[in-house]
Amino acid sequence: MYEFAVTPAVTQLRRPGVLITEITPESLADELELAPNDRIVRVNGRTVRDYLDFRFQTAGETELILQVKKPNGETWELEIERGEGEDFGLMFEQIVPRQCANECIFCFCKGNPEDARPSLFVRDEDIRLSFLYGNYTTLSSITEDEMKRIVEQRLSPQYVSIHATDLKTRAFLLGVDEKRADISGKLERLLDNNIEIHAQVVLCPGINDGKILEKTLRDLAAHYPKVVSTAVVPVALTRYNTDERLTRVTPEFCRRTIIGVEKMQKEFRKTLGVTFAFLGDEIYIKADLPIPSRKHYGNYPQIEDGVGMIRSFLNSFKSLLKKLETRKSKEIETRAKAVVQTNRVVVETQSLKINIENVRTHHLAITPKNPKSKIQNLKSLNGTILTGEMFAPILAGQIEKLNSLIGSKLHVLAVPNTYFGGDVAVAGLLTGQDYLAVKDKIKGDFAIIPKHTIKSDEPILLDGMTFENLKTQFDMPVYDLDLQDLIKKILHFSPQ
Numbered sequence: 001m002y003e004f005a006v007t008p009a010v011t012q013l014r015r016p017g018v019l020i021t022e023i024t025p026e027s028l029a030d031e032l033e034l035a036p037n038d039r040i041v042r043v044n045g046r047t048v049r050d051y052l053d054f055r056f057q058t059a060g061e062t063e064l065i066l067q068v069k070k071p072n073g074e075t076w077e078l079e080i081e082r083g084e085g086e087d088f089g090l091m092f093e094q095i096v097p098r099q100c101a102n103e104c105i106f107c108f109c110k111g112n113p114e115d116a117r118p119s120l121f122v123r124d125e126d127i128r129l130s131f132l133y134g135n136y137t138t139l140s141s142i143t144e145d146e147m148k149r150i151v152e153q154r155l156s157p158q159y160v161s162i163h164a165t166d167l168k169t170r171a172f173l174l175g176v177d178e179k180r181a182d183i184s185g186k187l188e189r190l191l192d193n194n195i196e197i198h199a200q201v202v203l204c205p206g207i208n209d210g211k212i213l214e215k216t217l218r219d220l221a222a223h224y225p226k227v228v229s230t231a232v233v234p235v236a237l238t239r240y241n242t243d244e245r246l247t248r249v250t251p252e253f254c255r256r257t258i259i260g261v262e263k264m265q266k267e268f269r270k271t272l273g274v275t276f277a278f279l280g281d282e283i284y285i286k287a288d289l290p291i292p293s294r295k296h297y298g299n300y301p302q303i304e305d306g307v308g309m310i311r312s313f314l315n316s317f318k319s320l321l322k323k324l325e326t327r328k329s330k331e332i333e334t335r336a337k338a339v340v341q342t343n344r345v346v347v348e349t350q351s352l353k354i355n356i357e358n359v360r361t362h363h364l365a366i367t368p369k370n371p372k373s374k375i376q377n378l379k380s381l382n383g384t385i386l387t388g389e390m391f392a393p394i395l396a397g398q399i400e401k402l403n404s405l406i407g408s409k410l411h412v413l414a415v416p417n418t419y420f421g422g423d424v425a426v427a428g429l430l431t432g433q434d435y436l437a438v439k440d441k442i443k444g445d446f447a448i449i450p451k452h453t454i455k456s457d458e459p460i461l462l463d464g465m466t467f468e469n470l471k472t473q474f475d476m477p478v479y480d481l482d483l484q485d486l487i488k489k490i491l492h493f494s495p496q
């Protein structure tokens, strides 16, 4: 089973060459007559496995020899001189993820419906994707080749799922034997080579919580600042996760966890100067306790893992409201001045008893050209923002403030996740069919869905529905926006 899982991944890593997918016109690559479907196999005699290798081996080099395999079987040897920092104008194939050799009891793949799109069953565990996109790996099946590569190419930081430093518990969670679960030597080697680590714990009630969590956080904090931060996120079980070893996360469990971890956070702030161990936003929401302050999160080291996302949104929204308030006051002031000026003209005109129109004080000269102010424009914002059940009450509270400030008619609609079910209530896992199920509840002229429910490189939703197909089933325009996009849109809104 292990070998089956590992072998194709290793083959992918060792596949010679990287495929060119696009060439920028009039670039260096264009001049060299490189073309899509060519494969760069060597740079200065060194094998290229993927675009990271290509970037690494060409970085800072002005004289290069490229070995290129053309689709017709020819091999070209290109000697190149390029200006310092000159770009090749090349786009490459995506990295094919290496897959893991674990059988984690909470693996998200086990929580998918059978008909979920195939990419949801990819158990990626790839140090390259960890470096590039912050994907977590367990390091439990990392090869010597990959270890060397992290160090040599400085693929830092790495995001590592630790789950527990207690070996028995880690092995149990990963579904592997203790020998494979033990990554202490690998971690040490990475840290000794100044590779930074962001750690993650997927918290499973009754398995790696309480004393085991405390030990995990203390063990990791002992390596600060090389272990930069640790995210503790709750296990999310869909209705397809039927493993009896797993227990669902309850509000009471979240409150207990917050109390326990807060003590350590205080201690870490005193000893390390940073919070170091961060709880996922979901834990605070489930516990019905306030989201910590901006200061708590520092520079948001684990925001992509749902840690501090809500605080960051609340702060951005607060500053949006402040800007709109200032804009509103200024517009009121400008209008008041305009009225005073108009009155003055009328008074002067009457006193002179001149019944002719003064061109300089004609009403068009003192009334703004656009008869509606920017704030008035915002009143025409009338639509529905769809989001997950967990975030909906928080978003609704903010949108209510916005509506009462600018007179807009925005609505927030909590969308139940019927596709995955269970306790999945985050916005990011909503599917096309979930949106369609609440279609009749949408009010206004448009609908907004969370951008990250659409695949980043292809306009498709988690249940395989295309975004185009979804849009055709709505009577109004549907936009995909993330929270920061939404804020920008409101700030720069002008009616068509």
Ligand code: SF4
Residues within 6 Å of the ligand: 100, 101, 102, 103, 104, 106, 107, 108, 109, 122, 123, 124, 125, 138, 174
């Ligand atoms: S949770 Fe991650 S590491 Fe564990 S089995 Fe699934 S993909 Fe592999």
